[in-house]
Amino acid sequence: MSEKIATREAYGQTLAELAATDKNLVVLDADLSKSTKTCDFAKVCPERFIDVGIAEQNMITVSAGLATLGKHVFCSSFAIFAVGRAFEQIRNSIAYPQLPVTIAATHAGLTVGEDGATHQAIEDVAIMRAVPNMTVIVPADAEETRQAVRQLAEYPHPAYLRLGRLAVEQILPADYQFQIGKGTVLRDGKDAVIFACGLMLGKALQAAEQLAAEGINTAVVNMPTIKPLDSELVCRMAKQCGAAVTVEEHSIIGGLGSAVAETLTENCPIPLLRVGVNDQFGQSGKPDELLTEYGLTVENIAAKVKEAINRK
Amino acid sequence: MDTLELQAKAKELRQEIIKMITAAGSGHPGGSLSAADILTVLYFDKMNLRPEEPDWTGRDYFVLSKGHAAPAQYAALALRGYFPVEELNGLRKLHSRLQGHPVSSKVPGIDVSTGSLGQGVSVACGLAKGLKIDKLPNHVYTMLGDGECQEGQVWEALMFAAHYQLDNLTVIIDHNRLQIDGQVEKVMNIEPLDKKLDAFGFNVLLVNGHDIEAIQNAIDKAKTCQGRPTAIIANTIKGRGVSFMENQAGWHGTAPKPEEAEQALQELA
Ligand SMILES: Cc1ncc(C[n+]2csc(CCOP(=O)(O)OP(=O)(O)O)c2C)c(N)n1
Ligand SMILES: [Mg+2]
Numbered sequence: 001m002s003e004k005i006a007t008r009e010a011y012g013q014t015l016a017e018l019a020a021t022d023k024n025l026v027v028l029d030a031d032l033s034k035s036t037k038t039c040d041f042a043k044v045c046p047e048r049f050i051d052v053g054i055a056e057q058n059m060i061t062v063s064a065g066l067a068t069l070g071k072h073v074f075c076s077s078f079a080i081f082a083v084g085r086a087f088e089q090i091r092n093s094i095a096y097p098q099l100p101v102t103i104a105a106t107h108a109g110l111t112v113g114e115d116g117a118t119h120q121a122i123e124d125v126a127i128m129r130a131v132p133n134m135t136v137i138v139p140a141d142a143e144e145t146r147q148a149v150r151q152l153a154e155y156p157h158p159a160y161l162r163l164g165r166l167a168v169e170q171i172l173p174a175d176y177q178f179q180i181g182k183g184t185v186l187r188d189g190k191d192a193v194i195f196a197c198g199l200m201l202g203k204a205l206q207a208a209e210q211l212a213a214e215g216i217n218t219a220v221v222n223m224p225t226i227k228p229l230d231s232e233l234v235c236r237m238a239k240q241c242g243a244a245v246t247v248e249e250h251s252i253i254g255g256l257g258s259a260v261a262e263t264l265t266e267n268c269p270i271p272l273l274r275v276g277v278n279d280q281f282g283q284s285g286k287p288d289e290l291l292t293e294y295g296l297t298v299e300n301i302a303a304k305v306k307e308a309i310n311r312k
Numbered sequence: 313m314d315t316l317e318l319q320a321k322a323k324e325l326r327q328e329i330i331k332m333i334t335a336a337g338s339g340h341p342g343g344s345l346s347a348a349d350i351l352t353v354l355y356f357d358k359m360n361l362r363p364e365e366p367d368w369t370g371r372d373y374f375v376l377s378k379g380h381a382a383p384a385q386y387a388a389l390a391l392r393g394y395f396p397v398e399e400l401n402g403l404r405k406l407h408s409r410l411q412g413h414p415v416s417s418k419v420p421g422i423d424v425s426t427g428s429l430g431q432g433v434s435v436a437c438g439l440a441k442g443l444k445i446d447k448l449p450n451h452v453y454t455m456l457g458d459g460e461c462q463e464g465q466v467w468e469a470l471m472f473a474a475h476y477q478l479d480n481l482t483v484i485i486d487h488n489r490l491q492i493d494g495q496v497e498k499v500m501n502i503e504p505l506d507k508k509l510d511a512f513g514f515n516v517l518l519v520n521g522h523d524i525e526a527i528q529n530a531i532d533k534a535k536t537c538q539g540r541p542t543a544i545i546a547n548t549i550k551g552r553g554v555s556f557m558e559n560q561a562g563w564h565g566t567a568p569k570p571e572e573a574e575q576a577l578q579e580l581a
Contacts, residue, residue, distance in 0.1 A: 031459060031493045031500075051493055053462035053500025054429055081428065114338040114404040116412035118379070118427030285406035293406065 004167035008106040010142035011163055012037025014149040015074060019045035022153055026066050028052060028075035030059045035165075036076035036106045056081045060089040060103070067099035072153050078112075079105035079121035079162060087127060095133045095158045102152045103128075104161040109249035110277065110294060111166040111199065111287035120282035126254020128160040129227045135159040135180065136226040138248070138256070140201040141171045144224060147178035155180065164199055164249075166287050171202045172222065183230040185237065189219030192305045193241040195234065195260050197223045200247040200275075200296060207301035218305055226256050231263045238264055243308040244272045247301055249291075252276040271311035273304045313356050318524045321391065322352040326553045326580050328387035328400055334573035336404035339412070342563040343457060344384040346488040346521070346548040353527045354453060355388040363393040366420040372450055373439050375424045377432025378457035378486065379413040380565070385422070386410055394421035430463030432456065433483060437469050440481035440541075451535060455484045459491030461502045467512070473541040474513025481541040482534040483514070486521065488550035490561045505545055514543040521546030553580055 018025055019041055028050045033039040042049035052059040056077050063073045076082070082105040083090070094101045105124065112120045128136050135157055139145040145163065152159050176184070183195070187208055196204035201222055208218040219241055221233065238244055244264065246257035257274030264272055277294050291297060313321065325348045333339035355361070359372040376385050383403065390397045395409075402408035409418040413427025424439075426432045436454035443450050460466060473481050485505070493499045502508075509516045515537045519526045527546070534542035550564070551557030554576040557568075568576055 029493075031462075031491050033493050035492075051499050053496075054459050054491065055462045055464060055500070057464055085428070114336065114412050116404070116427070117415075118411075118413045118425070283406070284404040284408065284410075284412045289406045 002170040004169050005142035006165060006167045007139050007142060007145040007163040008037045008165060010145035011104055011106070011149055012040035014146045015041035016044045018150070018153055019048070022072060024070065024072050025153060026050065026071045026073050028059050028063055028073065030054055030056045030077045030081065032077055038076050056085040057089050060086040061093050063101045064093040064097070064099055067101045073101045074104050075101065076104045076106060078119060079108035079124045080119055083121060083124040083127050091131050095131045098133050099158060100156050102159045102161055104163060106163040107165045108162045109164060109198070110282045110290040110296070111164055111249065113165070113287045113290065114284050116284040117281040122251045122277045122282060123254060125162060125226055125250050125256070126258070129254060129259065133158055134227065136162070137180065137224055138162045138197040138226060139224050140198055140222060141168055143170060143176065144172055144178050148224065151178070151180055162198065166199065168199050169202060171205065178224060181225050181228050181230060183221050183223045183225070183233045185219060185221050187220040189217040190241055191217045192243040192245065192309050193219040193221060193237040194245045194247055194301065194305065195221050195223045195256060196247040197226065197256050198249050200249050203296070203298050204247045204301055206298045207305065210298065210302050211305055216305065216309070223256055226259055229259045229263055231267065234260055234263050235268045238268050238270050242270055242312050244270060245275060245301065245304045245308050246272070247275045249296060250276050251279060253279055271308045273308045275301050275304050315524050318352055318356060321356050322349045322524070323580055324391060325352055325384065325387045327577055328391065328397065329383045330554070330568065330573055330576045330580065332383050332386065332400040332403040333567045334570065335401045336567060338404055338567050339383055340380040340565045341557060341568065342490070342550040342560070343378060343486065343488065344381045345552045345554065345557065346550045347381045347384045347455060347486050348552070349522045349524060350455065350484055350486070350527055350546055351384050351388045353524060353531060355392050357528060358531045359453065361392070363421065366394060370450065373423050373436070373452045375432045375436040375439070375452070375454040376414060376426050377436070377454050378429065378460055379426030379432065382412065382414045385414060389419070389421040395419070429457070429460040430465040433466055434469040436481060437472050437478065440473070440478040441476055443480055444476070444478065450480070452481045453484065455486055457491070458485055458487045458489065458496050458502060459499070461485065461505065462500050470509070470512045470514065477539050478541045479538055482531065483541065483543045485543065485545050486548050487545050488548045490550045490559070490564065492561065492564050494561050509543040513540055515540050517542060517544045519544060519546050521548035522552055555579060
C-alpha cells in the first residue's frame with residue numbers, strides 16, 4: 001500500500017517547488033497557512049508569500065490586484081471561508097474580469113472531521129461551478145494535485161482547486177496524465193459506469209471490484225475537472241454502459257452529480273443515481289465515521305449501481 | 313459568589329476544558345483557556361440567567377463570536393447546570409450535541425451558532441438592536457478574538473453598534489496577541505486597537521482579562537454607560553493556566569496527549 005498523502009500536502013510541496021522556477025508566482029493565505037500548507041511556499045519564498053490575516057474577502061480581492069499585474073496567484077483558506085465568505089469577491093473581482101487566480105481551498109467536504117458542520121464545505125463546487133469563466137478541479141490524490149497545480153500556475157483563467165484535509169492513498173496509476181477538462185477511464189465496463197472525483201474515487205474503484213465479483217461489469221471514470229465537464233467522455237461511457245452513478249464528497253445538489261445529470265439529460269438520457277451528501281449539514285466526528293454516517297461508502301455505491309442497472 | 317469562589321470556579325472551567333479536549337482528541341485549548349476568567353464572571357456573576365429555563369425571556373445574551381473557544385462556553389454552561397458535566401466527554405464526537413463549534417438548536421444555553429469568525433458580533437448587534445426596538449432591558453455580550461478583529465465584518469458591526477447607540481451591547485476582545493499563523497502584530501497588525509475602537513464611537517475599557525475583580529468592574533461600568541456601546545479590551549494570555557501552553561501559538565488548535573493533560577491538570581489542581 002502506498003504512503004498516504006493529503007492533497008493539501010501535495011499542494012504546498014508543489015508550490016514550494018515552483019517558487020524557484022516561476023518568479024511570477026505569488027501565494028496568499030488568511031491565517032491558515034499551516035493547515036492549507038502554503039507555509040511550505042512561505043518557507044522557501046517569504047518575499048512572494050502574503051498573509052492577509054483573518055480576512056478572506058480582502059485576500060481574494062488583493063489577489064485580483066496582483067493578477068492584474070500579470071502575476072500567477074494562488075490564494076488559500078478553508079473551502080468554507082474562501083468560497084463562502086468571499087463568494088461575491090470571487091465572482092465580480094476574479095471571474096468576471098477573467099483574472100488568472102487559482103483559489104486553492106483546502107479542508108473541503110465532510111472529512112474535515114471534528115470541527116463540524118461550520119467548517120465542512122459541501123456546497124463549494126456547486127457555487128463555483130455556477131460562476132461563468134470559472135474552472136473547477138477536484139483532484140483525487142497527491143500526484144493528481146501536483147500535476148493540477150503545475151498546470152494551473154500556467155493557466156490564464158480563474159480556477160477553483162478543491163483540496164482535502166485527510167491523507168489519502170495514491171489512487172491513480174504511475175503513468176497517469178492529468179489534463180484540465182479531461183476525464184479518464186480507469187476501469188472499463190459495460191453494465192454501468194461510475195463517475196467519481198476526489199477522495200471518493202478510491203471507493204468507486206473498490207465498489208467496481210466488489211461488483212465484478214458478482215458478475216457486474218462496472219466502468220469507473222475519474223472526473224477531476226467538474227467544469228468544463230468532459231461531456232464527450234460522459235456521453236460515450238453512458239452510451240456504452242446504459243446506467244450511471246456519480247460519487248463525490250459534496251452535496252448531491254450542484255456538484256459532479258448535477259453536472260453529469262445535466263449533460264446526460266440533454267444529450268443521452270440514461271438512468272443516473274447520485275452518491276453524495278443528501279442535502280444536509282455535516283457534523284462533528286471522525287472523518288471515516290462521517291463518510292459512513294452520510295452514506296459515502298463502497299457498499300452504498302455498489303447498491304446504487306445495482307439500482308441504476310435495474311432501472312435500465 | 314465572591315472573588316475567591318469565582319477564582320476557584322475559573323479553575324474548574326479550565327480543568328473541564330483540558331479534560332474535554334483531551335477526550336475529544338482535537339479542539340482549541342489556547343483560546344478557550346484565555347477566555348475562561350471572563351466567561352466565569354459572565355456566567356457565574358454578571359449575566360441574568362436561569363439555567364433551569366434556558367429560554368427565559370429576561371435573560372442576558374452571550375455570543376461567542378470566536379466560536380472555536382466552544383469548550384470554555386460548554387464548561388461554563390455545564391458547571392452552571394444547563395446540562396450534565398459528564399456530557400462534556402462527548403465533545404466533538406459523532407451524534408453529540410457538543411459540536412466542534414456551538415450550535416444554538418442543539419445545546420441549551422447557546423443562543424447563537426458560531427464558528428465562522430467575524431459573524432458573531434453582527435448577530436450580537438442584531439440582538440441588541442432588536443431588544444432596543446422592544447424596549448427591553450436585557451444586555452448582550454459578545455466575545456471576539458484579537459485575530460478575529462482582522463475580519464472586515466467586525467468593523468461593519470462595530471460601526472453599526474455605535475451608530476445605533478447600542479449601550480445594551482458589550483463587546484469583549486480576548487486580546488491574547490496570538491492567532492494561528494503567529495503573533496497578531498506580525499501576521500496583520502490591529503493596533504492601536506483602543507484608539508480604533510474609540511474612533512468608532514465606543515466606550516473603551518482596558519482590563520487584565522485574568523483579574524476577576526477587574527473584569528467584574530469593567531462589566532459593571534459597561535452596563536452603566538449610556539448612549540454608546542462598550543468595548544472591553546481584555547489583555548490575556550493564550551493558554552493561561554497551563555505553563556507549557558501559555559503564549560504558544562502551537563496550542564491554538566491541538567489537543568494535549570494524555571500525559572500532557574495529566575501535567576496540565578496537576579497545574580490546575
Ligand atoms: C471566517 C473564518 N476564517 C478562518 C477561520 C479559521 N480560524 C479559526 S480560529 C482562527 C484564529 C483565531 O485567532 P483569534 O481570533 O486571535 O482567536 P484566539 O487567539 O482567541 O483563539 C482562525 C483563522 C474561521 N474559523 N473563520
Ligand atoms: Mg488571539
